[in-house]
Amino acid sequence: MTLPLRVLGALLCSLVVSAEVVPPADFNVEAMAGKWYLIGFATNAQWFVSRRASMKVGTAMLTPTADGDLDLSYSSLNSDGSCWRMNNLAKKTDMPGKFTYTSERWGNENDMRVVDVKYDEYALIHTIKTKGGVPTVVNKLYGRGMDLSADLREKFRQFSLESGVQPDNIAFLPKNEECPAP
Template sequence: MMAMGLLWVGLALLQALETQAQAQDSQQEIPVQPAFVEDKFVGTWYSVGLASTFPWFLKKKAELMMCKTVLTPEIDGTVNFTATFVSNNQCETRTSLLRKTQQPGHYVYKSLKWGSEHNIFVVETNYEEYCLLYTTKTKGNSNFNMATLYSRTKDVRPELKERFIRFAKSHGFTEDTIVILPKTDQCIDEN
């Protein structure tokens, strides 16, 4: 009986280690923008497209709208990531401090409130018009992924939307997990 209990504990530990190793492997496979320049990347962005395996996203995607994100470098080397969006017909703002990694264009964020760790990769950007981000989230033994299209303006060329959809699909997202967010002025024009 005790041997069977030890077997289950061993299998659970092995599964946890395998999940962690898979998360680390998948992070190493995600390319970042070559010669990434953070000074060009910071500033105001608007979320235009999202693809996600997060359970909340799949439940709420029909209600989501474009949001405004402002990235500001801090003195301590972190980047302040402030997103303003509409939730329940009210404006909400969430702020995270992104820590740089040794790889330029790769940031990490730990949420003490939710007990999760996020790896954010700037996969592609021309700095002046658009950027494609890929995010992995680990919470306990669960891993979720998200792809995002950001634009410097609220109006985005159709080619960039198509590029985002191809990008998301190339990372395993399916049609039902991809959404182009409706444009809005609510909350995001306010300072």
């Protein structure tokens, strides 16, 4: 099979999986509040291939708003001691656990869904990012601490494969120091 056909096949599989991703019925946005560590990252985005080796665990602060939206604040300490930061406001939808936002930094449209969550331990997030009509899948595995069980890591790996991500594009990030408060 030619490369373009494989890419198209993976893309179609990811879109089908994404349409079927339904957040937990008892999703509670308030319980998502607080600090999470980004431990697993999986995507079919081309940029990941060249940046994967430099990626490390980062932190996300999730803050529910009074309207039920979710303020997302990410940071990751770079090897030179500087911090990479990004903020977005994810707007709630009619489906609890599904949010949409436009990335202020990248200008892409994001359909973000909580796939699975145990609020005091882990969260698995599935996002379809669309820019210029081209969708990409990004799956993230967050933990309340930097260590998660082998079973949770395998669950994330399996979900990522099912959503069209190639095995080489599934990464468990090395531990990292946190950025100082801004």
